[in-house]
Amino acid sequence: MGELRPGQMGPPNPTLVARLLDVIERDVIPLTQAGVSRGNKIFGAAMLRKSDLSLVHAATNGETSNPLFHGEVACINEYYALVAADPSKRVDPADVIFLATHEPCTLCSSAITWAGHDNFYYFFSHEDSRDAFQIGHDLNILKQVFKHEPGGYARANAYFTAFSLQDMIRACDAHERAALSARADGIRAKYMELSEAYQSTKELDVCRNIPLK
Template sequence: MKASAALPLIVLAFFAASAAACSSCGTSRFPTPSACVVSGTTVDPKAEGCCADIEAVTLLGRILDELGGSAYEATKATVDKGNSPFGAAILSNEGPGYPLLYADANQVQTAKTPTAHGEISTINGFFQTVPDAQRLPAADTIFLATHQPCSLCMSGLAFAGFRRVFYAFDYEMSINGGGDAGDILDAVVIEEVFTASCGHVDHTNGMFTMIPVQAALQMLPCGNDKSIAAALRSEQQRFDNIKEKYAELGRVFQERMAAAGGGGSGIQLLAKACVGCKPYPRQECVRPGYDPNADASTAAAGKEEL
């Protein structure tokens, strides 16, 4: 069969597989996403029908295990090599205990490619290094990102077939606690290319459901179960402690960038000075020669020059 004739069949097979995988998106072992997500963009942990049962607490516990364990260790190791502090882990959604399948982190500097983000490196490693016999289909896994996936990584997750995505820290922490120029560029891509204002990307869509860990921890216990409520409070404290560990990695990264003349605190200053949706900077914020100390009128005038 000629390649040109085979291509339509490949495309049809891809969409058929995607449709089959998405048919069970709303029946994952985590509470039905539609009950917790409003208007496709905002996760509301206290929405009617959204509550945490013992299985949700178990899953959140495993997510925090890997957030503070394998994902953190991979992220710390990559920061020591000069990379940005972003990592990820992949857990099985089959069998008891949600076992870890793979973890990795940002490799932009070591791999010398701007696309080796934490999620992309993890996706590539999962498919390239885990033996076929041991690798579950992406749709049967849970993808955990240490930080909210950027536009590049969301596309990678969609193309790779991941359907359930959790992330620990939002865009604001990415920019203020360890980000680099790529975070500002991502805000521009999301707003200018995908026209998603203020970084408010769809958390539930035809490709995947994306749930912030912090929002999940704020769910009310099903049936007002006191033991589940206590478990959620305990996990919230654990999450706060882990968050500080990542914040420290961010500070280390920023200090090294500043020492190397690569930005450091100027990144946060630039982000906070932008007009529009703070802390999500608009295009004028990355215009060559833009003064982060300029007032809004100067910035607005600068945009007209683009």
Template sequence: MEASGLAPEEVVLRLLDVIEKDIVPITTEAVKKGNKVFGAAILKLSDLSLVVAGTNTEIECPLWHGEVACIKNFWNLPEEGRPLPSECLMLATHEPCSMCVSAITWSAFKEIHFLFSMEDSRDAFNIPHDLRIYQEVFKCERATRENKFWKAYDLPKVVETLPENGALGEKVTMLRETYASLSELYQDSKGGASSTRIPLS
């Protein structure tokens, strides 16, 4: 984790707070319309201030995954005052799929943090497409989590390595419960008018 001047515990707490306070609210509204539960945010590495957040809006376009929508919002910011990608990190609620990780790579973000793995997306959220696309299209299990372009951090696993992690573990559990409720709402919407606008629902 490259955020300067902050202890790992402070970094993780800030990222979990952004998920709770900045991503969950917009994702909740999007899920009510029939979109998936995936969201993202871009933060400055220097102080972890929020630059922009985004959420899945696949009913508008199947390419608008949470990370891609967030990146679109980022590049739509006025150039004056917009930080460089190298000065930022990408926070994703779910480990980025092949399309999103390509968008992150092409945008030159160097650091990715996520709350749920692709296995979680498959098993807990009943959305198996991420792993299936890697396996069927790219003939590999997944993207590496560290390469010459970026490094990815699994936040719950980071929490497990931290001393005195009880409060952080409780926050992870709370967010898991929040997303379980959002997932139930999304799954219940399948078969409705909005879901017919998502090719891979």
């Protein structure tokens, strides 16, 4: 894949999708496994350089410490803590691909925007969060607070463009689609295991500081 210039995400392509799946599998899921064992939700995030798709930082949900530490917010917060300790680690947000395992909620899409990122990619949709993982707050907030029907927000706007990895996989040719779909199925199965673990612990005392479970 050629270099992606800042602000130029280019068309969906299997090389980019494969790399984003790599990051979910190798970098985010291990963090999420540890986070779920502490009572946190299954949502994680990562930042990559557009230029070479190298990992900048990966993180997972930390709501047992602070209810604002959704995966995306935790990723941004931890990244800036690293930059504060070592300014050489700073990456221009215009040169960052922002990856979320689940479609960002209103808090997280706002955080991504305020952090200066012009994009985010997500694996699971809001509907998946509600239907497969029994966490429907994202869609409820959109409807109750912003008066949008479920899922009703502009995925392409003046601040960011949102990309569904599932849609990107479907856009690939048949051979590439089959290989990527098989990997996606494996990721989906792993998150179902993590979801069962989270659902079994969310009523425990360790989760008492999470208002919206």
